[in-house]
Amino acid sequence: MFSSKKKRKRRVEPRFEDGKGRRGAADFAVTADDRAAPPPRRSAKSGPKRRKATQKKRAGGKRTSRKVAARARGLFGGLVYWGFIGCIWGGIALAGVIAWYGAQLPSASTWTVPDRPPNVKIVSAGGDLITNRGATGGQALGLHEISPYIPKAVVAIEDRRFFSHFGVDPIGLARAMARNVMAGGLVQGGSTLTQQLAKNLFLTPERTIGRKVQEVLLAVWLEHEYSKQQILEMYLNRVYFGAGAYGVESAARRYFGKSARDVSLPEAALLAGLLKAPSRLSPNRDPEAAEGRAQLVLSVMRDQGLVSDSEMTAALAQPKTRASRYWSGAHHYVADAVMEELPELIGKVRRDVIVDTTIDLDLQKAAEAAVRATIAEHGAERNVSQGALVSIDMSGAVRAMVGGADYERSQFDRATEARRQPGSAFKPFVYLAALEQGLTPTSVRNDAPIRIGKWSPENYRGRYHGPVTLETALSKSLNSVAAQLIMETGPANAARTARRMGIQSELTANASLSLGTSEVTLFELTAAYLPFATGGYGAKPHVIARVTTLDGEVLYERRADRPRVLAPDLAGMMNRMMSQTVRSGTARAAAFNHPAAGKTGTTQNARDAWFVGYTAHLVTGVWFGNDDGAPMKDVTGGTLPVMTWRAVMQPAHENLPIADLPGYMPFNIIPGPRPERGPAPPVPQAGVPMASGNGSGGYVPPPPDRTMTSSTGGPRPPASVGGSNDAGGRSVLDVILGR
Structure with missing residues (x-):
């Protein structure tokens, strides 16, 4: 048994030195002499005191870290708190701004989409379209009537998330704001199609915070009241495409001479590209810029899967679209005359109407070609710059009317407005x-x-x-x-x-x-020869034969007189x-x-040259001269007017019986x-008929001069x-x- 009093043996740790403090051959310990630099100075404190100081120092560092962490947590919490408070007040301020500008709008219960400005569709005697007039310049079409390429192109380049947003596109708005900040100016608007429609329908084009707030409110209301298809249809029928064209039908007629129903893919891309800057990108003004923008639209449509690669390739391979000179035709003189007379017949135009004119479109084109050809051939040599022509049938119906050599250069109608001496x-x-x-x-x-x-x-x-x-x-x-x-x-x-x-x-x-x-005017002089031709x-x-609404309601119809x-x-x-x-x-x-019969006329110094001639079918008057009254050279009524008259009348009588x-x-x-x-x-x-009852249809001849x-x-x-x-x-x- 072991005794509890037994002396415990002292433990001896293995060492690599002898008892005298000297290292042996296998000693791997490192001494101060082996160091490259002198050892650090030891603090006066050593032993237990030093250990306590070190422990105290370490405890102090931990306390400091905890304080920093606590402060960070407090700061973050403060930021969150005050951020939350700021959001609340920001929301209140935003609500106040919305309420303030919203209060300036009429009551929402009274909001209605205003009627589209009425269009006047002017057609020839044969039913062919002459032109559209009115604030829009084209009739409204249903979305199902418009070429499918047009809405695809417009949505792709103007509002790709149109069918998913609620009237305002936060993503598009944020992207636009970021680009504007990076560019240091306004380079992108971020408005959706619905916002653009709201602006066009209800607001002015001014750029203010108040108008933008109202635009957003109205856009949300439109989205609530109408379907996406209805909004897109309203937009396409009202948006401005440049050159005085409002709506896709007007734009298609103006730039391509065709209906929006028949617009091709590259043409649709060109129209959609115009919306960014209608005047600057007009194909009439800058065809290259318009074409470049159209190619961008095609690329965006392909990226969004709206057209295939083959469709895009085929579109790019087509010849560049060349816009027609919309305002160059003499038929615009007819349209001007129609628009001037129309209010006298039906009052203010409040809805879309169709005006059936008496114009023979083939004769109209032939008359315009003859007048322009005469001036082109003899203008410089004979010092003649203008011409006019009026052709009337036996009923008084105007079959052709040319008011000048080029409507695009001068809209003054020399057939109905210019008064000159008839000689x-x-x-x-x-x-x-x-x-x-x-x-x-x-x-x-x-x-x-x-x-x-x-x-x-x-x-x-x-x-x-x-x-x-x-x-x-x-x-x-x-x-x-x-x-x-x-x-x-x-x-x-x-x-x-x-x-x-x-x-x-x-x-x-x-x-x-x-x-x-x-x-006198050429128009009235030509009409005054009519009784000779009619016996x-x-x-x-008259130019207007009938006016009807799109539903067929007759608003005016001319009666024979x-x-x-x-x-x-x-x-x-x-x-x-x-x-x-x-x-x-x-x-x-x-x-x-x-x-045929007729009479020529030439005024002093050949300032005016006339010929009014007629057959049993048509009476046609022709005038040539200069707007400033400058004399012509060797021009009489028997020269240029007669030549032009025959150039129009002979083909016009090809299928008419000789009488x-x-x-x-x-x-x-x-x-x-x-x-x-x-x-x-x-x-x-x-408007007052002659008295009748004397056996001569109302005519009572004067007594002879004895x-x-x-x-x-x-x-x-x-x-x-x-x-x-x-x-x-x-x-x-x-x-x-x-x-």
């Missing part, structure tokens, strides 16, 4: 007044120099022919005879006759009226004399295979004695004798060549 083209009314007082085409007057007060009218180039019949005097456009006739019948009587025939402009009743010194019936010239303004025998006499003008007079170049002019009498037949006549007829007022002598015969000079102010006996070739 000798006014003489038929002077001769008609003489016939109404008892003279006949074979009555003779002496063509010689005369003096009326201080005025001495002269013939063209001072040539006179002695005794001539009225028929010859009119066909040769002899000024001396016309002046004699107006003094015999009275200037006021000639003015009343012209107004009865259709002249609306103010006429100065003096002797010089016989040579056409009072200004005595007048008709108010053809009062008799001229006795049939007098119409026959005038046709006899003016057909001689085409046969052998100043308008010989107008002759073609249909019986004699009403009341036309052979030249070897002389009418019998004129019967006694009643009082002069009243001057007809616009002081005049008439002749049943007389010498007629040969056709080669000239001397009028409309080239006289010279041929058109002589005039053109300056012989």
Whole structure:
């Protein structure tokens, strides 16, 4: 047994040194002598005291770390707390801003999408579209009617998340804000299609915080009230595409000359690309920029899976789209006339309407081509820059109207607005007044120099022919005879006759009226020749035949109104004399295979050149001149106007039956004695038919002038004798060549 008092043996640890403190050969311990640097100084404290200090120091470090961590936790908690408080106050402030600007809007219960501005669809007599007019310039189409490429392209480039957001796209808005900050300016808007529609429908284009807040509120309301398809349809029918085109139909017509129903993929990409900057990217202004933007749209559509690689490749391979010159056609003069007259017929246009016009589109195009070709060929040489043409059928329907050489350069309508002196083209009314007082085409007057007060009218180039019949005097456009006739019948009587025939402009009743010194428009002068072609019936010239709504409701329809303004025998006499003008007079170049008649006119110093001619089917008037009244060179009514008239009338009569002019009498037949006549007829007022009941359809001829002598015969000079102010006996070739 072991005793508890037994002395415990001392444990001996193994050492690598001898008892004297010396190392052995196998000693691996490192001493101070083995160190490269001297050992650190030891603190005076050693042993237990040092260990306590070290432990105390370590405890202090732990306490410091805990304090830092606590402070960090406190700071983070403070940030979270105050951030939360800030969010609350920010939300309250945002709600206040929304409430403030929202309160400036009408009550939400009264919000309604305003009606789209009405469109006026103007069509030809054959039903073909002439153009669209109105604030939008095109009719509204349903989404199912529009080419499917258009909505795909617009959504792809303008609002790729359109079908998933609630009217506002937070992701797109954040991305736009980031890009704007990086760019240091406004480079991207971040508005959705719904926001753009809200702005276009309800707000002004100003860029303010208040407008943006209202835009968001309205966009959310639109999303709540309408489906995505309805919103997209409204957007496509109202958005601006540049060049005055609002809506896809107007834009497609304007840039491509086709309906939005028929737009191809590359064309749709071009339209969608315009939305970023309609004016700057217009294919009319910068085709290269428009094409580059269209290619970007195609690339985005492919990335979003809206078109395949093959479709994109095929689209890029197509020739570059070239926008047509929308405003260059003369049919816009017709559209202007329609829009000016329309409110008088139906009042203010409040909904989409269709206007059926009387225009023959083929004749309209031929007339425009003829006027432009004449100016292009002879303009520089003859110093002529403008021309106009009006063609009217026997009912008064305007079949063609050209108001100038180029509508794009000048929208002033020289057919309906420009008042110019008609020159000798006014003489038929002077001769008609003489016939109404008892003279006949074979009555003779002496063509010689005369003096009326201080005025001495002269013939063209001072040539006179002695005794001539009225028929010859009119066909040769002899000024001396016309002046004699107006003094015999009275200037006021000639003015009343012209107004009865259709002249609306103010006429100065003096002797010089016989040579056409009072200004008229081509439109009214052409219409005033209509009773000659119809055998005595007048008709108010008109372009609009009917106006209907899209549902077929008739808002206006023209009723026939053809009062008799001229006795049939007098119409026959005038046709006899003016057909001689085409046969052998100043308008010989107008002759073609249909019986025709008319009168040329040239004003002093060749400032204006006219020809109004007609057949049994059409009356057409032509004018050439310069807007500033500058004289032309070697241009008379018998040259450029006659040439242009024939270029239009001959093809227009290709499929029409040949018909004699009403009341036309052979030249070897002389009418019998004129019967006694009643009082002069009243001057007809616009819209008021002539009185009837006298057996002549409302016309009551004036009494004969008993002081005049008439002749049943007389010498007629040969056709080669000239001397009028409309080239006289010279041929058109002589005039053109300056012989």
